Structures are given as structure tokens and as C-alpha cells.
Amino acid sequence: MTITMIRIETQPLLAGRSDAGGVLGTLHDTLDAVSELDPDLLHSHTCAGHAVVTLAGAARAAAAALGTEPGTALREAPGVVVVRDLVAAVSLLELAASRRGGSSDRRALQQIRRRANTAYGRFLHSVPVAT
Numbered sequence: 001m002t003i004t005m006i007r008i009e010t011q012p013l014l015a016g017r018s019d020a021g022g023v024l025g026t027l028h029d030t031l032d033a034v035s036e037l038d039p040d041l042l043h044s045h046t047c048a049g050h051a052v053v054t055l056a057g058a059a060r061a062a063a064a065a066l067g068t069e070p071g072t073a074l075r076e077a078p079g080v081v082v083v084r085d086l087v088a089a090v091s092l093l094e095l096a097a098s099r100r101g102g103s104s105d106r107r108a109l110q111q112i113r114r115r116a117n118t119a120y121g122r123f124l125h126s127v128p129v130a131t
Contacts, residue, residue, distance in 0.1 A: 020066060020093060020097040020109060022109075022113045023058060023059065023062045023109065023112055023116050024093060024094065026055070026113070026117055027055060027058075027059055027086075027090045027116065028090070029120065030086065030120055031086065031087065031090060033124070033127065034052065034083055034086065037127060038079075039079035039080045039082075040078075040079050041127065041128075042079035042082045043077075043078050043079045043082065044075070044076045044077050044078075044082055045076070046126070047122065047125075047126035048123055049082050050122075051119045051122040051123035051126060052082050052083070052086055053073075053074055053075070053082055053085070054119040054122075055086060055089075055116055056073070056074060056088075057073045057074075058112050058115050058119065059086070059090050059092065059093045059116075060092065060093075061112050062109055062113075062116075063092045063093045063096040065108040065112060066093075066096040066097060066099070067096070068092065071088075071089075
């Protein structure tokens, strides 16, 4: 008796520009909100600042998932530096999303998007409401 086994090789789901779009949308909303705030409210020790640091980390992680070197994540800094790091991380992700080819990980981007949405929610709850 002979048994024939068919071997199926799985390939990772390649992520594309549209997969990074969800993360970028959240990050652009954050940049809009941050531009209206006093940078002192965004020190990394505050709730809002910690959320922004987390969002910058999500941008760097998404860039890494698209196959780009993410750079060094910020841990602790005053508000002006936190905002500057967010802008740099978003720019890095935009550049990574605009490139074609290279390895990428769709599942990782989906997890990063969930993490970014959670951090954005924390950010919105921790900043004062504009009147």
C-alpha cells in the first residue's frame, strides 16, 4: 500500500499600502489633535504623552512590518520631543508604505492597528476637550 502526501507550503500574507492605511489614518488624526495642544500636556509621563509615545512606537512597528528599519523608539522625553518623535515616526511609515516590494507582514499590521486604535482612544480620553 502506498500513501501519497501532497505538501502544501504556506506563504505569509504580504501587506500592502492599504494595510498600512488604517494605522496611518489613526496617526494622522493624532497629529491633527496634537497640533492643537500645549506640548507640556504631552510629556511622556502624562497619560496623553504616554499614549502619543505608544502611537509613535506603533508607527515604527508598522514600518518594520513593511520591511523598513524602524529606528529607535522613544521612551521618556518632554512634550516637544514626544511630538517631534511622532512626526518622525509617521514620516517613516509613510515612506515605508509608499515603497513597493520587500517583505511585509499583514497579521502584524493588523495587530499594530488594534494597538494604535487603543492608544488613540486613551489619548482622546486624557486630553482636555476644546470648547
